[in-house]
Amino acid sequence: MFLTRALHGRGTGRVVAIQTLALLPPVAVTIWQTGEPAIGVLVVALIVVLVWDYVFAALRGHPFTPEGITTAAIVTVFVSPDIPLWHLIVVLSLGSVVGERVFGGRGYGFLSPATAALALALLSLPGLVFPAQSPAVALACLPGAVLLLVTGLLSPFIVLGFLAAVMLAFGVATTPEATALFVAGAAALVFLVGEPTAAAVTPSGRIVHGVLAGGLTWIFGGSSPSPPTTEALVFAALMASILAPLIDHLVVSGNAWQRQRRRG
Numbered sequence: 001m002f003l004t005r006a007l008h009g010r011g012t013g014r015v016v017a018i019q020t021l022a023l024l025p026p027v028a029v030t031i032w033q034t035g036e037p038a039i040g041v042l043v044v045a046l047i048v049v050l051v052w053d054y055v056f057a058a059l060r061g062h063p064f065t066p067e068g069i070t071t072a073a074i075v076t077v078f079v080s081p082d083i084p085l086w087h088l089i090v091v092l093s094l095g096s097v098v099g100e101r102v103f104g105g106r107g108y109g110f111l112s113p114a115t116a117a118l119a120l121a122l123l124s125l126p127g128l129v130f131p132a133q134s135p136a137v138a139l140a141c142l143p144g145a146v147l148l149l150v151t152g153l154l155s156p157f158i159v160l161g162f163l164a165a166v167m168l169a170f171g172v173a174t175t176p177e178a179t180a181l182f183v184a185g186a187a188a189l190v191f192l193v194g195e196p197t198a199a200a201v202t203p204s205g206r207i208v209h210g211v212l213a214g215g216l217t218w219i220f221g222g223s224s225p226s227p228p229t230t231e232a233l234v235f236a237a238l239m240a241s242i243l244a245p246l247i248d249h250l251v252v253s254g255n256a257w258q259r260q261r262r263r264g
Contacts, residue, residue, distance in 0.1 A: 016067050020073065022144025024073075024144075042072060052101060071117065074114035078187070078188075095115075119234055130230040138182060138184075145190045159210065162189055162210035165218075188233035200244045200248050202247075209243075213239075220236055
């Protein structure tokens with residue numbers, strides 16, 4: 001019911017509805033491959049984020065919008081299914097509140113709550129490793145990527161910038177290497193790096209954002225020629241989103257300087 005109404009509406013609800021539809025295939029494949037543990041992660045994640053959505057909506061007198069659905073879905077795709085549930089609850093709470101809610105909700109902050117939660121999980125639990133993405137999950141991301149591109153929620157500039165950077169950094173020259181790189185980074189590119197609320201908004205800035213995320217993926221991966229780890233992709237997406245406002249500021253300032261120079 002929410003998805004049906006939101007898809008025909010505007011604003012945050014429509015964005016959440018489209019992103020939820022894009023996430024359905026990779027979440028379904030993750031559950032199919034992992035079984036009950038992934039279902040448990042998804043259920044706990046949904047409860048946590050929706051509780052925070054309700055609490056902040058009530059405190060601010062706003063209508064309740066289940067914006068956290070996408071956060072829960074993304075985390076389910078990335079985290080290990082055997083992650084301690086108490087740890088999942090803590091990092092999701094921090095990611096949702098610090099990464100999104102304190103700024104006023106979806107679209108008002110500069111961090112992706114899912115990316116923040118995933119990074120906090122890695123930083124706060126030594127030895128935690130996220131599973132590598134499977135080819136099936138990577139392929140399941142393609143319909144969502146097309147949907148997000150068509151609806152304008154995934155920037156082609158970010159996609160092209162990221163792909164160019166990682167292919168150059170990892171020295172992709174053959175089909176097997178390109179396939180391995182696609183499998184490793186598809187989900188992260190579509191749902192972390194390309195998250196519209198945490199990315200640069202100027203056209204030039206989006207290219208820089210994508211290139212920066214791709215370069216950081218190589219750096220955080222230890223400058224290795226092998227495909228990037230999920231951990232490297234998470235931290236690259238986080239750092240790129242933190243720097244996105246600065247990137248846009250520099251682009252706007254540069255454009256203003258060029259206009260003044262032409263007038264002078």
